[in-house]
Amino acid sequence: MANQENTLIEIEGLYQIFGPQADKVLPKVQAGASKDEVLAETGHTVGLQDINLSIEKGEIFVIMGLSGSGKSTLIRHFNRLIDPTAGKIKVNGHDIMQLPMKELTEFRRHKMSMVFQHFGLLPHRTVVENVGYGLSIKGLKKAEWEDKAKSWLETVGLAGYEEQYPSQLSGGQQQRVGLARALCTDAEILLMDEAFSALDPLIRYDMQSQLIELQENLHKTIIFITHDLDEALRLGDRIAVLKDGKLVQVGKPVDIILNPADDYVRAFAKDVNRARALFVKNVMTAETPICEAEADLATLIEQYGIAYRVVSEGEFEACCECTSAGQGHWYKVPSLKRGQLLQEILPTMLGSKLALPVIDKQQQLCGFLNHQELAKMLQLPSQLEAA
Amino acid sequence: MADASWLTEFPDMSRRELLAIRKSLDGAYRDFSREYGDTIETLFDPLLSFLVWFENLLIQTPWWIILVVITAIVHLATRSWKLSTGVVVSMLLIGYFGMWEDTMRTLSIITVCTLMSIALGIPIGILMSRSDRAQSIVTPLLDVMQTMPAFVYLIPVVMLLGIGKIPGVIAVVIYAIPPVIRLTNLGIRLVSKEILEAATAYGATPSQRLFGVQLPLAMPTIMAGINQTIMMALAMVVIASMIGVKGLGQPVLKSITNQYFTLGLMNGLAIVALAIMFDRVSQSYAKRTQRHLEGQDHG
Ligand SMILES: Nc1ncnc2c1ncn2[C@@H]1O[C@H](COP(=O)(O)OP(=O)(O)OP(=O)(O)O)[C@@H](O)[C@H]1O
Numbered sequence: 278m279a280n281q282e283n284t285l286i287e288i289e290g291l292y293q294i295f296g297p298q299a300d301k302v303l304p305k306v307q308a309g310a311s312k313d314e315v316l317a318e319t320g321h322t323v324g325l326q327d328i329n330l331s332i333e334k335g336e337i338f339v340i341m342g343l344s345g346s347g348k349s350t351l352i353r354h355f356n357r358l359i360d361p362t363a364g365k366i367k368v369n370g371h372d373i374m375q376l377p378m379k380e381l382t383e384f385r386r387h388k389m390s391m392v393f394q395h396f397g398l399l400p401h402r403t404v405v406e407n408v409g410y411g412l413s414i415k416g417l418k419k420a421e422w423e424d425k426a427k428s429w430l431e432t433v434g435l436a437g438y439e440e441q442y443p444s445q446l447s448g449g450q451q452q453r454v455g456l457a458r459a460l461c462t463d464a465e466i467l468l469m470d471e472a473f474s475a476l477d478p479l480i481r482y483d484m485q486s487q488l489i490e491l492q493e494n495l496h497k498t499i500i501f502i503t504h505d506l507d508e509a510l511r512l513g514d515r516i517a518v519l520k521d522g523k524l525v526q527v528g529k530p531v532d533i534i535l536n537p538a539d540d541y542v543r544a545f546a547k548d549v550n551r552a553r554a555l556f557v558k559n560v561m562t563a564e565t566p567i568c569e570a571e572a573d574l575a576t577l578i579e580q581y582g583i584a585y586r587v588v589s590e591g592e593f594e595a596c597c598e599c600t601s602a603g604q605g606h607w608y609k610v611p612s613l614k615r616g617q618l619l620q621e622i623l624p625t626m627l628g629s630k631l632a633l634p635v636i637d638k639q640q641q642l643c644g645f646l647n648h649q650e651l652a653k654m655l656q657l658p659s660q661l662e663a664a
Numbered sequence: 665m666a667d668a669s670w671l672t673e674f675p676d677m678s679r680r681e682l683l684a685i686r687k688s689l690d691g692a693y694r695d696f697s698r699e700y701g702d703t704i705e706t707l708f709d710p711l712l713s714f715l716v717w718f719e720n721l722l723i724q725t726p727w728w729i730i731l732v733v734i735t736a737i738v739h740l741a742t743r744s745w746k747l748s749t750g751v752v753v754s755m756l757l758i759g760y761f762g763m764w765e766d767t768m769r770t771l772s773i774i775t776v777c778t779l780m781s782i783a784l785g786i787p788i789g790i791l792m793s794r795s796d797r798a799q800s801i802v803t804p805l806l807d808v809m810q811t812m813p814a815f816v817y818l819i820p821v822v823m824l825l826g827i828g829k830i831p832g833v834i835a836v837v838i839y840a841i842p843p844v845i846r847l848t849n850l851g852i853r854l855v856s857k858e859i860l861e862a863a864t865a866y867g868a869t870p871s872q873r874l875f876g877v878q879l880p881l882a883m884p885t886i887m888a889g890i891n892q893t894i895m896m897a898l899a900m901v902v903i904a905s906m907i908g909v910k911g912l913g914q915p916v917l918k919s920i921t922n923q924y925f926t927l928g929l930m931n932g933l934a935i936v937a938l939a940i941m942f943d944r945v946s947q948s949y950a951k952r953t954q955r956h957l958e959g960q961d962h963g
Pocket residue numbers: 295296322323324342343344345346347348349350351394504
């Protein structure tokens with residue numbers, strides 16, 4: 278799936294060791310010593326070890342992990358705020374470790390922008406000047422960036438605060454200023470370090486929706502850090518889980534929930550609200566028991582427990598019992614869409630006795646969903662253990 | 665048996681050797697100053713002529729024009745009627761008690777010394793903040809400059825350049841420059857790492873970082889350093905008058921030798937008045953330019 282042409286950022290064999298003699302400690306870490314061992318023996322902190330990643334153009338790539346697992350350290354490598362102890366960082370196929378100072382500055386001005394965990398706003402500049410910072414630093418005049426900065430401020434819901442100083446805003450408001458500042462530069466890659474963590478749940482949900490909407494229009498590549506799995510599942514096209522500076526799993530949201538790589542990931546996924554994280558397509562049976570001739574009906578029902586026939590485009594009738602001659606009673610059933618969240622289809626499912634058909638964007642049948650599968654999927658792992 | 669006197673008396677170097685060391689060092693320095701004194705003096709000529717020009721300007725301009733200009737500067741810097749009135753009243757009192765000319769002399773030398781301290785001190789402070797190596801070299805030097813009695817470094821300066829304004833300025837600057845260097849260094853080092861990272865992440869060049877982020881954010885600390893530098897320069901006025909710097913210090917010196925208490929007190933009070941003026945004005949200027957800090961107390 279990591280298709281070469283679409284790959285935007287590639288990280289190979291990345292190590293980050295904090296301490297005065299990182300180079301000397303490196304072989305030990307490469308040999309597989311754990312973070313605690315290295316700390317005890319040498320006093321060096323292992324920030325990251327052997328990270329290999331490729332991030333595709335246009336995706337939202339979420340990095341998750343507990344506090345101290347190295348998320349902020351990792352994201353700081355993408356624009357070289359920190360230089361790695363070892364490893365390669367390629368953007369668009371160019372190794373940015375090789376860039377001379379001047380080109381690195383240009384690269385930062387045009388390619389990437391960043392939202393900081395602790396906002397990183399300039400306290401001596403007003404809110405609107407902060408939002409326009411990326412543009413003003415490129416040498417644009419205030420008149421040239423002011424309108425744009427104002428319109429982004431409005432987008433994040435802070436119209437009217439232009440002339441305030443950051444210290445006069447609340448934490449959540451400051452975070453939104455940081456977001457507006459990142460969006461204002463039109464950079465292709467957005468680095469977001471816990472960009473929503475200072476927001477209250479309402480605004481947070483709202484900003485997530487805005488980000489998704491924005492992404493639909495702008496198709497940026499977003500690297501998003503969070504320690505909230507629900508947020509990761511909602512936003513992420515793919516999720517990487519970090520533990521003590523190591524990547525333990527990279528995969529689609531469903532993989533994280535349904536096939537956790539180890540106990541650490543399982544612990545993360547344990548209490549997530551699956552109805553809000555999984556889609557119909559993740560749970561459905563991807564078979565299409567369409568009955569075209571009455572003679573087939575009995576075999577279909579025997580095989581799948583259900584058969585459908587098309588009434589009109591996107592509308593189906595279902596049948597679950599028949600005589601051997603193919604006589605059965607057909608019921609009209611509502612259809613589900615592939616991309617719906619389980620939460621959205623629960624009422625429909627509960628209102629129906631029969632397994633329901635699932636259609637794709639072209640209104641064609643692409644699978645069906647039955648109650649047993651759904652119930653199994655919604656059961657939390659903790660309940661399974663108890664049972 | 666060996667003589668055991670080292671137990672009771674410190675086994676010091678013999679007087680003769682010590683004398684030889686002192687003689688040869690003094691001789692070497694004297695030769696050096698004879699050889700290069702004139703050249704070094706000519707290096708300072710532009711500064712000297714500026715000093716003389718500035719002093720004459722302050723003395724020869726009619727007093728009321730000076731008063732108006734000073735008040736205007738104070739008001740522009742502080743926007744406070746209270747401070748401006750205070751300045752006018754103290755200047756009038758100083759003039760009324762016959763200390764106008766000496767005050768102008770002191771004002772001119774303090775202004776020049778402060779400007780020089782800032783011009784030298786801030787770049788040195790910036791350098792120190794950028795490299796731990798520079799910091800570890802400069803810090804002990806500053807410690808020496810601040811603790812070494814002023815009289816001690818007056819000696820070589822006077823040997824080299826004789827008595828007059830320039831040695832006075834050098835002595836004052838040596839004494840007064842450490843705070844501005846230290847606090848520039850400190851202020852820049854205290855700038856939050858994440859704010860600096862943010863500037864870097866958006867593509868700020870090192871000079872954009874310095875002038876756009878580090879210096880503005882370090883400004884309150886730097887201003888505190890400048891303020892202290894001014895105060896220390898004023899405190900040096902009396903000592904500097906010993907090597908021929910004219911101004912409020914000389915009458916004080918005279919009153920010490922002749923036991924004129926009132927003369928000493930009046931000139932001392934004039935120095936205090938100048939100090940308070942400089943202090944309040946620079947502080948309220950600093951505060952006015954740091955408007956963004958206002959919200960922070962309750963933020
Ligand atoms: N400059 C540094 N010097 C030494 N150690 C560091 C430095 N920066 C980070 N570390 C160490 O690297 C590890 C990862 O830190 P990092 O800030 O990346 O964590 P994080 O995953 O972002 O955590 P959080 O969720 O709390 O933000 C920590 O153990 C930390 O002590």
